[in-house]
Amino acid sequence: MKIIAPLLALSLCAIANPGLAIDESSAAVQAMGRLNGIALACQQPALVSRARNAVVTTAPKTRGYGELFETATNASYLEHGKGGACPDAATLASNLAAAEKRMQASFATPK
DSSP states (O other), X not given: OTTHHHHHHHHHHHHHOGGGSOOHHHHHHHHHHHHHHHHHHTTOHXXXXXXXXXXXXXXXXXXXXXXXXXXXXXXXXXXXXXXXXXXXXXXXXXXXXXXXXXXXXXXXXXX
16 A cells, blocks of 8 residues: 555656656667667677767757667667677668667657
């Protein structure tokens, strides 16, 4: 019973502050950041540049989206540094292309 009050308060905060909820656009930016972190860790500078440019040219230039991208990039880079295997360049480029399409679709409709 003691857990109900905090859960209710958290739910009300999420409803009152919709900007705090992760929407499709935010998830797409985070996915691009994760791929950017892997590209950085795997020393794929062309793919790093492509990921950054996709965010800059597709997402609105707001602090929130920039922080999502940077946070996801840093977390992915650090996680990959713990012994993750690098995918081949073609696989990483294919994943990046899919993430670009997802991001373009998520920002195509007015928010």
